[in-house]
Every structure is written in structure tokens, then in C-alpha cells.
Amino acid sequence: MSLSRLLVTVLNRLQPSAETVMLISAIAVGLISGTGVTLFRKLILIAQEFYWHELALAFIAKWHWAIVFIPMIGAVVVSILRFKLDRDEASTSSRELALSYSQVPLKTVAAALSLGAGASLGPEGPSVELGSNIGSLLGQMMQFSSERIRLLIGAGGAAGLAAGFNAPIAGVFFALEVLLRDSYRTNKSSPNSDVSVVVIASVISALVSQISLGERPAFSLPVYEVRSYWELPLYLGLGVLASAVALMFTRAIKQAKKFFAGQWKIAPFMQKLPMPIKLLIGGLCVGIIALTFPEAIGIGYETVESILQDTPFTIPLLAMLLAIKLVLTAISSASGFVGGIFAPSIFLGAVLGSLYGQAISSFLPASIPIAASPAYALVGMAAVLAGTVRAPLTSVLLLFEMTRDYRIVLPLMAAVGLCAWVLDQLDTSKADRMMMQWSDLPADIEVLEKIKIAEVMTLNPASVKYSMPLLQAAQFITSGYHHSALVLDDINHLQGILTTQDIKRLLSNTVVDRPLEEMTVQNICTKEVLYTFADESLAEALKRMATRDLRQMPVVDRHQPKRVIGMVDRLAITTAYNTALTKRAIAARITATKPTVTIATVHSNTVNNVFSNGSGNGSSNNANDKSNDKDNNLNANNVNNLNNALSNSLDSASNNNLNRESDIHSSEAVSS
Missing domain, CATH: 1.10.3080.10 (Clc chloride channel)
Structure with missing residues (x-):
């Protein structure tokens, strides 16, 4: 370095x-x-x-x-x-x-x-x-x-x-x-x-x-030839099949990882096996396949190029390669080998496309002109890749750069677009849940969607004037152990944010254009600030914070975005999230102890009687949103680690929620 x-x-x-x-x-x-x-x-x-x-x-x-x-x-x-x-x-x-x-x-x-x-x-x-x-x-x-x-x-x-x-x-x-x-x-x-x-x-x-x-592309591809524009529906059919293969592929990888983690009921012993043994099991599976189907091991680009060059592959062989490659990739990834899924996705798409092209050519009469199987293999590569990595534009452009032939773009876009749409309809684990994982929170986003920013925000965030000397502002932030402070102008309107990282970066810079004693906050503060509103949900705020890896974000008046009314941070969001989960678990436990009462009555009484002093409608209504089975399977660690947060919120929530709206309006009046 x-x-x-x-x-x-x-x-x-x-x-x-x-x-x-x-x-x-x-x-x-x-x-x-x-x-x-x-x-x-x-x-x-x-x-x-x-x-x-x-x-x-x-x-x-x-x-x-x-x-x-x-x-x-x-x-x-x-x-x-x-x-x-x-x-x-x-x-x-x-x-x-x-x-x-x-x-x-x-x-x-x-x-x-x-x-x-x-x-x-x-x-x-x-x-x-x-x-x-x-x-x-x-x-x-x-x-x-x-x-x-x-x-x-x-x-x-x-x-x-x-x-x-x-x-x-x-x-x-x-x-x-x-x-x-x-x-x-x-x-x-x-x-x-x-x-x-x-x-x-x-x-x-x-x-x-x-x-x-060298300038040679990843594959040597044949020249694509458009036989008939009526062939486009056939490519749409390939897009649907590609979505099914991509979905099976991603789920096979997840299930293989659960197996090697010992989460399958038939193989709990896998959890106790050390990592080298798991890798040996994966290596043994690869070695066995190498004896019978060497085309399926490794990166597989040689096999893909052979398919694209129209090397004869029978339909049964292609079907076996499709199944074997899918399972072997899942085992290789889950057992501990290091690698990506781009190449296996391209392999699966090429095999699927070639299989599909040969199948329809054998069924359709010879009088109907269709492209050769390598054309369908090429489109299948892009479609399965798009469905696996959820990047349709990347897949279309990647294959276009490989072919450098504009005539393939229309069937390519049709198959890729349909594949991406089908997967969006079928698979519920989408970007929102991935964003939650970026934020170090479990992927139960429905809980945070029911809690508003006003319920957890801090009403008096740390702030400094934009004209304040920089060293004085640094002393203020560090003396209060703040991570950041809002930068306000003379009429208390938001102008930016000053973080400890900004100060640290300036202090470590050995060459500066002016002495630190002469610098003010406005010289180094971040002027483009992401913000949220009091009536937004915690889920929306957390996703916005994750885009820039922010720890906290100002809450502003929706009608006057320069007027600050509070601050929300990740710790408060995490506490609210875990408190809501704990409430739901307690509600489920109380429900389980009253078997003589109907399910609907138990839920209603539990929410009304036990959590009438809870912190907000969003959290208390969660008991009605999930089934008893899911509630009883709640991770015990969330409950054990956050009993204190629950008790604190139950003690103070009643008074806080009664005065929350008046506090917000008072804060807006002070800011103005």
C-alpha cells in the first residue's frame, strides 16, 4: 500500500x-x-x-x-x-x-x-x-x-x-x-x-x-442473426424459465448454507464440525463430479464457450449439467470455498438457453424460422445472471459488450426484463431487507414501519453556530461526547452538520491553507445533509441513513425543511425495534397461558390491558400482525438482551406520548 x-x-x-x-x-x-x-x-x-x-x-x-x-x-x-x-x-x-x-x-x-x-x-x-x-x-x-x-x-x-x-x-x-x-x-x-x-x-x-x-472479450461469440421478429415470444418464455432457475439457484445456496451450519433437522451434527472438515466434504463432492461430469467443475467458461460455438450437446446431457452445476455450486459456496456466483449464473443460463433452443426446434416445424440454440444460450446467460444478482441493466449491458451486436439487444432486454419482473413478484426478500442487514438489524422491517420518528427522536439535539470558531466547536463536541452537532445560522435554520470525523481529518492534515485558530465551523462542515420528518416511519429513516452510513439524522419540519425539531439516531431506532419485538413476545406468552379464551379475544385483551401504557400505536399493534407460531419462535436473545429497554420504555412511555405532539409544536415555535 x-x-x-x-x-x-x-x-x-x-x-x-x-x-x-x-x-x-x-x-x-x-x-x-x-x-x-x-x-x-x-x-x-x-x-x-x-x-x-x-x-x-x-x-x-x-x-x-x-x-x-x-x-x-x-x-x-x-x-x-x-x-x-x-x-x-x-x-x-x-x-x-x-x-x-x-x-x-x-x-x-x-x-x-x-x-x-x-x-x-x-x-x-x-x-x-x-x-x-x-x-x-x-x-x-x-x-x-x-x-x-x-x-x-x-x-x-x-x-x-x-x-x-x-x-x-x-x-x-x-x-x-x-x-x-x-x-x-x-x-x-x-x-x-x-x-x-x-x-x-x-x-x-x-x-x-x-x-x-489482451483485448479479447470473455467469450468468443458467434454472429447473431435475426430470423423473425415473431420469435420474440419464445425469448419471453426463456425469461420465465430463467427466473425459475435463478430462484432455485439462490434458494439452493441458502439451503446449503443452512445444512453446513447444522440448521437442518436431519443434520444437526454439521454445526459441530470444524471448518476444515466442511471444506473436505465440499472438496469430496467436487472430486466425485470431476470423475463423471468434468464440464461442471471449476469456473466452466470452456463449457460455456463450447455451447456458444454450437458444439453438439444432447438434451439429456444439458439437463444433467443444469442440475449438477446448480447443486455443486451451492455445496462449493456453503462448504467454505471462496468465489462468486457470476460465472455459475452464466453457466446455468447458457445451458438453460441451449436446452430451451434445442427443445423448441425439435417441437416446431421446420417451416418456422428460429435462431440456432447458441442465440438462446446467449440470452439465457443474461437472464439467469440478472435474476441471480438482481441487476438487469448490468446483465443486458454486459452481454451487449461481449457480443457488440445491436441486433441481440431486443430479445436480450425482453428476456431479462421479464425474468426480473417475475422474480420481483415471487421473491419477498428484496432491497428493503438487504438494507436492514446493512444497518445491523434483523430483517423484520414491518415492525419499524409502524413506529413513527416522533416517538423516538431527541427534541434538543446538540448544535453550534456556523460562525463559531472551529476549535471552540471541537471542544464543545468532544466535551459532551457527541458524535456530531447540527450547524445553525443566526435564525436557527439548518446549514449543515459537523462530525468528529470532519475534525479528526482536518487535524491529521499536516498542510492547511490557513491556521486552525482562524477557521470557523462553516469552513469544514458538511453542507448537504440528509434529513427526515416526524411523521415518517423508522424504516424510512433507517434506509435513508444506510445510504450514507449515518449514525444520526436531523428531524425537520415538513413545511420548512430548514427548521430543526429534533434528532433521531441508530441507537434509538434499535431500542425501539427490540422493545417492539419484546412486547410481541410477551403478548404471545400471555396468549399461550389463556387457552380457554379465543385467539382474537386474547390478542385484543393483551394489547389493551397489558400495553395500554405502551410507547405508540405502531409498537403495540404488532401483536395483532403476526401469528402465534412466529411469535413463539422469536429469538430469545432479543428478549434477554433488551428487558431493560422494555422496562424503561414502559415506565416513561405514557407521559412521553401524551406530551409528544405538544413538545414538537413547542420546539417548532422556539426554532422559528
């Missing part, structure tokens, strides 16, 4: 503008990511040469079946790296660091050795993670804000995908569609600057990859 330190030193001396700093950082992320992905791909080739040429020849010379042990040997090596990774992650979490410098190369080497040993995973996921980690590390070294670090993470992910597929446009859209998603939509200050950071990192990384590995 000497290049990163050199960059920090140069920027400190030059003192460029914020936009220039991000531009230079994007170039650095692109260069480092492109170089890292290039080395990663070469390391995979070296590992494959060692495992499947040198070792395989030595084993086959004695026993043909001995190649079963090759993935198991790889599993032993990967388990050593995984042990070191797990130990490093435990130590870094105790120091509250996002990532250590040693973890990035360890993860990359572990992924290369996993793929080289034949694990049914892909290199694009690790490439994206490598680029994102590089962006995160660079942001930490530069002591950027959380928002800028997240932007560099997105730029690094785009760079990793661009270098992995030699597709810079798809890399940009992947970052905006998946990695940055809501944060790009909510950043109103400089969206064009943010996009330029991602674009530059993606282009630089793809350029480095092309110089090192």
Missing part, C-alpha cells in the same frame, strides 16, 4: 479541491484494482496448471479415480487461509476497523486456490470484492467521510467487474445498480461527479486488464 501512502502525502501538499481529490482517488483505485485483478486471474491459471495438470497426471498414472483427491487437497490449503482470515477478521472487528491490509491479499489468494482446485464458483465476485476492498482501504487511509468511502467502494467494485469481464460500461452500471444503488439516488449534491468517479475507475481498470491480458 505504498502507492496509497504516496498519494496521501502528495494530496496533503497540493491541497486540491474535493472533486480533484476524488478524481485522483478514482484513478488510483482503477490502477490498483486493474493490476490486482490481472494478478488474480494469472494466479488462478497457475493454480489450475498445478492441480489439474501436474497433480492430475501424477494421480492418473497410478489410479484414475485418484483425481477425487485433488479438490480435497485444495480444500486443505484453502482451510489454512480461511483460518487465518477468520482470525484476522475477529481481531479487526475488536478494533472497530472495517478491513485490515492483510485480509485483501489473503482473500484473493484463497479465491484463486479455490477456483484452481475446481470449486464450482466464479472469479468475478472476488474481483469485485478485491476492487471494493481497495477502494475502502484507500478511503480509510485518506480519512474520507463514510459517504466518500462508500463511493470509492462502488468505484472499486466497478473497476473489478470491468477488469474481470473486459466490460467497463457494465462495470459502471453494476456499481450504480447494485453497490451504490440508494446512495446514488439520495445524493443530490453532485451526482455527475459521483458517476465520473465510478466511470474513471472502471475505464482505467479495464485498460490495465487489456494491456496485461
Whole structure:
């Protein structure tokens, strides 16, 4: 990371503008990511040469079946790296660091050795993670804000995908569609600057990859030919099948992880097995498949290219490859091998498309002109990939960059769009639940949707004047152990926010354009502030906070957004969430102790009699929203850890809620 330190030193001396700093950082992320992905791909080739040429020849010379042990040997090596990774992650979490410098190369080497040993995973996921980690590390070294670090993470992910597929446009859209998603939509200050950071990192990384590995695209694809526009409904049918395969694929991975975690009733012993044994089980499964279906192991791009070149594959063989690859990828991922699901998704899509194309050509009469099976394989690749990673725009552009043929775009968009729509209708685990996981809260978002900001917000947040001397403001924030303070003007209107991270970054900067004694709060505070309203739900506030990794957010008057009426933070949201869950568990327990009363009566009496002094309608009504079975299966840790929060809220909730609305109006009057 000497290049990163050199960059920090140069920027400190030059003192460029914020936009220039991000531009230079994007170039650095692109260069480092492109170089890292290039080395990663070469390391995979070296590992494959060692495992499947040198070792395989030595084993086959004695026993043909001995190649079963090759993935198991790889599993032993990967388990050593995984042990070191797990130990490093435990130590870094105790120091509250996002990532250590040693973890990035360890993860990359572990992924290369996993793929080289034949694990049914892909290199694009690790490439994206490598680029994102590089962006995160660079942001930490530069002591950027959380928002800028997240932007560099997105730029690094785009760079990793661009270098992995030699597709810079798809890399940009992947970052905006998946990695940055809501944060790009909510950043109103400089969206064009943010996009330029991602674009530059993606282009630089793809350029480095092309110089090192050549300009050849990921696949050599045949020329696509449009036979008839009446063929479009057939591609829509492929989109529906692709959604089913993508859904089965993602659920198979989840079930395999539950199996290896010992959560299956038939295999609770798996929970007690150490990680090396689980990896050996996964390696054994890969080795057995290597004996019978070698096309299904490893990355699988050779098989995909053969399908795209119209190499003869029978329908039964394609059906078996589809099922085997799906199960083997789930086992490889859940057992502990390191890799991504991009390549397996592309493999499954190519096999499904070829199978579908051959099937319809055998059923339809010869007089109806349809495209050859490679065309359907190509569309199937994009459709299954879109359904698996939930990135339809990225999938369309990725395949378009590979073919560089505009005629494939219409069937491609039709199949991908229908696949994404079907999955949105079928799968309930969508972006809201993923956002909840970003916020370190369980994914029961319905609880937070019923609680309003007014019930948990602080009415008198810490604040400083925008003209206050900076050192005086720093003393005020640190003396009160505040993480941040709102910046107000002379008429108490919101002008920005000042955080301890802003102060720390300024103090660590050895070269400043003016003495600290002469600086005021308005010189370094963040002027673009996300805010919420008192009548919004906690779920909406938490999702907005997660876009920039905020710890707290001001609450403003809906009619006058510059007028602050309170502050909401993650601790208050977490407390309200766990209190609501605890209430629901107690309601279920009381219900269970009154078997002679009907279910409806128990719920009604429990809510009215026990929680008549509860904190708000949203929390108290939760007992009516869920079934008794789900309530009784509530995680006991939530109840045990938050009994104190429940008792405190029950003691003070009655008085607080009676006066909440009057407090809000009083605060607005004072602010005005």
C-alpha cells in the first residue's frame, strides 16, 4: 500500500479541491484494482496448471479415480487461509476497523486456490470484492467521510467487474445498480461527479486488464442473426424459465448454507464440525463430479464457450449439467470455498438457453424460422445472471459488450426484463431487507414501519453556530461526547452538520491553507445533509441513513425543511425495534397461558390491558400482525438482551406520548 501512502502525502501538499481529490482517488483505485485483478486471474491459471495438470497426471498414472483427491487437497490449503482470515477478521472487528491490509491479499489468494482446485464458483465476485476492498482501504487511509468511502467502494467494485469481464460500461452500471444503488439516488449534491468517479475507475481498470491480458472479450461469440421478429415470444418464455432457475439457484445456496451450519433437522451434527472438515466434504463432492461430469467443475467458461460455438450437446446431457452445476455450486459456496456466483449464473443460463433452443426446434416445424440454440444460450446467460444478482441493466449491458451486436439487444432486454419482473413478484426478500442487514438489524422491517420518528427522536439535539470558531466547536463536541452537532445560522435554520470525523481529518492534515485558530465551523462542515420528518416511519429513516452510513439524522419540519425539531439516531431506532419485538413476545406468552379464551379475544385483551401504557400505536399493534407460531419462535436473545429497554420504555412511555405532539409544536415555535 505504498502507492496509497504516496498519494496521501502528495494530496496533503497540493491541497486540491474535493472533486480533484476524488478524481485522483478514482484513478488510483482503477490502477490498483486493474493490476490486482490481472494478478488474480494469472494466479488462478497457475493454480489450475498445478492441480489439474501436474497433480492430475501424477494421480492418473497410478489410479484414475485418484483425481477425487485433488479438490480435497485444495480444500486443505484453502482451510489454512480461511483460518487465518477468520482470525484476522475477529481481531479487526475488536478494533472497530472495517478491513485490515492483510485480509485483501489473503482473500484473493484463497479465491484463486479455490477456483484452481475446481470449486464450482466464479472469479468475478472476488474481483469485485478485491476492487471494493481497495477502494475502502484507500478511503480509510485518506480519512474520507463514510459517504466518500462508500463511493470509492462502488468505484472499486466497478473497476473489478470491468477488469474481470473486459466490460467497463457494465462495470459502471453494476456499481450504480447494485453497490451504490440508494446512495446514488439520495445524493443530490453532485451526482455527475459521483458517476465520473465510478466511470474513471472502471475505464482505467479495464485498460490495465487489456494491456496485461489482451483485448479479447470473455467469450468468443458467434454472429447473431435475426430470423423473425415473431420469435420474440419464445425469448419471453426463456425469461420465465430463467427466473425459475435463478430462484432455485439462490434458494439452493441458502439451503446449503443452512445444512453446513447444522440448521437442518436431519443434520444437526454439521454445526459441530470444524471448518476444515466442511471444506473436505465440499472438496469430496467436487472430486466425485470431476470423475463423471468434468464440464461442471471449476469456473466452466470452456463449457460455456463450447455451447456458444454450437458444439453438439444432447438434451439429456444439458439437463444433467443444469442440475449438477446448480447443486455443486451451492455445496462449493456453503462448504467454505471462496468465489462468486457470476460465472455459475452464466453457466446455468447458457445451458438453460441451449436446452430451451434445442427443445423448441425439435417441437416446431421446420417451416418456422428460429435462431440456432447458441442465440438462446446467449440470452439465457443474461437472464439467469440478472435474476441471480438482481441487476438487469448490468446483465443486458454486459452481454451487449461481449457480443457488440445491436441486433441481440431486443430479445436480450425482453428476456431479462421479464425474468426480473417475475422474480420481483415471487421473491419477498428484496432491497428493503438487504438494507436492514446493512444497518445491523434483523430483517423484520414491518415492525419499524409502524413506529413513527416522533416517538423516538431527541427534541434538543446538540448544535453550534456556523460562525463559531472551529476549535471552540471541537471542544464543545468532544466535551459532551457527541458524535456530531447540527450547524445553525443566526435564525436557527439548518446549514449543515459537523462530525468528529470532519475534525479528526482536518487535524491529521499536516498542510492547511490557513491556521486552525482562524477557521470557523462553516469552513469544514458538511453542507448537504440528509434529513427526515416526524411523521415518517423508522424504516424510512433507517434506509435513508444506510445510504450514507449515518449514525444520526436531523428531524425537520415538513413545511420548512430548514427548521430543526429534533434528532433521531441508530441507537434509538434499535431500542425501539427490540422493545417492539419484546412486547410481541410477551403478548404471545400471555396468549399461550389463556387457552380457554379465543385467539382474537386474547390478542385484543393483551394489547389493551397489558400495553395500554405502551410507547405508540405502531409498537403495540404488532401483536395483532403476526401469528402465534412466529411469535413463539422469536429469538430469545432479543428478549434477554433488551428487558431493560422494555422496562424503561414502559415506565416513561405514557407521559412521553401524551406530551409528544405538544413538545414538537413547542420546539417548532422556539426554532422559528
